[in-house]
Amino acid sequence: MSETSAASKNTDARRNEAVLLPPVDVIEDPSGITLYADMPGVPKDKLELEVEGDTLTIGGTVALTVPQGMEASHAEVSLPGYRRVFTLSKELDADKVSAEFNHGVLRLHIPRAEHAKPRRIAVQVD
């Protein structure tokens, strides 16, 4: 799994708007790859996950309940959404991605395709 820059792959105007890059953890074990991404402020229905060919896009739109007439005096999160793009490798089974989203943390599991699972090869000694 490697990262590609969103700008070089997508010409779509929507994807060129400024977004935050969510911090991620990517862990690989024999069963596949697990990705955690921090996207606080994104409700479940504004989360966007997309697998297109070998490209995985995670993103979402921030929706905060802000009282009417609020003026911001200090903002560290000043963009309305998140987006990050990854390239999946051949041995991953993109059809079987499972996702959970809890308290602003996305957990994605991409299993390894059956044929690519590590096998132990018995060595015969005469």
Place this chain on the structure above:
Amino acid sequence: MVLALVALTTRFGGADMYRTLFPRDLFAELDRLQREMQQAFEFSPSIRGLGRGGYPALNVGGTPQTVEIYAFAPGLDPGAIEVGLDRGVLTIAGERKAKLPAEREKATVHINERFAGRFRRVVSLPDDIDPDAVSADYRDGVLHVSIKRRESATPRRISVE
């Protein structure tokens, strides 16, 4: 890019090479590069340099009646977030446990960017807040603290007789 440049100077070492390779002040150039990279990657970096890497990120705003603080703190147990208000200073503290596998497990960590560990952030509040009228909720990984301002402090129009 910055790292590559530094490696180049150490490799060539000698002062003469240094001058021909880098006719201008190297450190000023590096500084400029770093600033440019920052501009390119961060849409509008905060003056305190906390745009990225600070956990939780804070947004502060206000209305004439309230002060609103938003802490972007994903992945916490709502019951374990410590929010305290003492003499006009709001403290948000807690701990986020790492989800990375233990070393002996057969797993490889490819990217590790998410914050783990104890955190503490402090906001000093304006003088006119009412310390007894504070409410806090945690939704979608954002802690929202709303503090009312004292009645007397809301601006009034004074009629002139």
